[in-house]
Amino acid sequence: MRLWLLCFLTAACGSNVTAQNTPSDAGVDAPARPRLETTDLPCEVDAILGRACHSCHGNVPTFGAPMPLDRRADLLAPAPSDPGKKVWQTVKDRVHLAPDAPGRMPQKPNLPLTDSERAVLDRYFEAGLPSATCSSSGADPKPPTVSCKPDVSVRPSSPWTMPKATRDEYVCYGFEYKPDLKRHITGLLPKIQNPKIVHHILLMQADGPVPSKPYQCDDFAIARYRMLYAWAPGVGGYELPEQAGLPSDPGGTHYVVQTHYNNTLSLDGQTDDSGFDLCTTDKLRPNDADILAFGSAKFAIPEKARHDITARWVVPSGFGDLYAFGAFPHMHKLGTYISTSVHPKGAGTAIDLGTDPRFDFSSQFFAPLPNVKLSPGDVVETRCVWENPTDRAVTWGENTDDEMCFSFTLYYPKVVTKPWSWGSPAFLSTTEVN
Ligand code: HEC
Structure with missing residues (x-):
């Protein structure tokens, strides 16, 4: 369990920095990956590794990747996690994992390889990784961009x-x-x-x-x-x-x-x-945006059990229409599934507000939403599932040993009705055990 570092509002703790109005250009924006002039991998293999893997497994590995993947020798080296295996064997295993399986490569939120890309790698491994010469080494990773001008x-x-x-x-x-x-x-x-x-x-x-x-x-x-x-x-x-x-x-x-x-x-x-x-x-x-949390704080996950709940929150009648445009589904380490959807009042099919069917604490992600409309009377449902292997019951809380079922959601226009806090939908929801 990690230690909590509490911030007492002393001079050392309070922040007194004001905004710099010009972005600093001192940092390296793109992952620094010296591109090889030639590689001893076949071009078709190198192109796949370059496109899908080099942003992390480049000549200089980045973002926590344990090894480079841009020469034949990299594939023939002992695997970092299991020196009894070669890297190419772990590559074969990882690229064939199901899209939502933990450990799938390239890692979420990057898309999995296509079937034909996997087939190219499989054929190369079956052929015994013959040496080749290719003059270009994959595509360079692109740093993130926005069309607006940061200030x-x-x-x-x-x-x-x-x-x-x-x-x-x-x-x-x-x-x-x-x-x-x-x-x-x-x-x-x-x-x-x-x-x-x-x-x-x-x-x-x-x-x-x-x-x-x-x-x-x-x-x-x-x-x-x-x-x-x-x-x-x-x-x-x-x-x-x-x-x-x-x-x-x-x-x-x-x-x-x-x-x-x-x-x-x-x-x-x-x-x-x-x-x-x-x-x-x-x-x-025209509108102020804000964040709220859907989900529930009312649950108790029994010891040594799977627990599955659905929380429901009805958009209050005093509200105008709200539009949801981004979601960050969040649980702690026992969480395995979280989904939020809105069921429009009357008929209408449910609309997804962020689903993570194989929730994994170490790779949580932000899901942009297409301005989903929430009108008074609509029901927002959040389903959370946990697997609790421990021999103690676990309830909602902020500590390592507690659990969460929150889907943080960006929306507009900001609710100004009192009383309201960002957590109101989650704290006021009704929760049912499935
Ligand atoms: C966005 C970054 C990223 C991308 C892209 C990526 N990886 Fe990884 N890779 C990682 C990280 C981080 C780890 C270490 C954590 C883990 O083992 O899951 C890793 C671990 C691995 C391992 C485990 C090695 C071992 O023996 O421990 C293999 C194999 C692997 N990646 C292959 C690939 C392949 C093949 C691709 C492209 C098809 C790829 N990765 C794309 C970040 C990435």
Whole structure:
């Protein structure tokens, strides 16, 4: 169990950094992968590995990948997880896993290989990995982009230094954004400075200031903050629907960035100050956007059991129509399935509001939604399933040993009816055991 690092609001803890108005260009934006002039793999094999694998398994592995995959010798080397096997054997295993299976390569949210790509690799392995010459080495990975022009850089007050001996670390820092006049955030662009150690990065919003110097936090920090956006390799930048912007007013918005570092190769002296660039505008959009959570806090997962619940929340009659445009389904480590959908009042088929059929705590993702309309009387259903192998019952809570069933959802227009908090739909839902 990870230690909780509590932030007491002392001078060291309070953040006093203000927004820089120009994004820093100091960081390396694209994963630094020196491209080989020639490779001894056949071109058709190299093209697949280049397109689907090199963004992590390049000449210099990035984002936690344990080995490169751009020469024949890389495939013939002992597998990092099992030296009794060769890398090509684990490659064959991993690319044939079901799309939602944990460990499938390329990893979620990247799409699986196509059948014909798998067939090319299988034929090459069956032929005994003959040596070849190919002059081009796959496609270069593209850094995420947005069409808007970022004008605010969310960065820590100093870089984080990753200890050589640590494989896995969750690190948080806060960032205060205080524009002179109200502005709308319209786009989010992840800025990955050191891809050798960054595994994924989250942008969250807090109720109060969080220290601006990176500190070791726990992987459950999300439970205390509201999820805004999650980036993992393969995910692009994000732009809000043109009808809405996330409001930032002179009172200030407290952002928290959580980075998951993965130093699989035990590299020494690696530092990082990854963050997000924001596109903001003073030409306010018609609606303020906000975050809420669907789901439930009323459940008890019995010991040594599977537990399956459905939570229902009816959109109150006092509300106008709401539009959902992004979801981040979230559970803790016993979670195996989470889905949210809206059942329109009267007839109509249910519309998906984010489903993760093989929930995996270590690869959670943000799902953009196509502005799904929620009208008064519509029922939002969240189903959560857990497998509890432990010999104690587990209930809702923010600690490592507790569980969650929340689907953080970005929506507009922001609800201003009182009493209301971001968690109201989840806390006011009725929960039924299936
Ligand atoms: C987005 C980043 C990313 C992409 C793209 C990616 N991988 Fe991985 N890969 C990882 C990470 C991180 C690990 C370590 C965690 C794990 O084992 O699942 C890994 C582990 C592996 C392993 C396990 C090696 C061992 O023996 O432990 C294999 C095999 C593998 N990847 C093959 C591939 C292949 C083949 C592709 C392309 C078809 C691919 N990966 C694409 C990130 C990626």
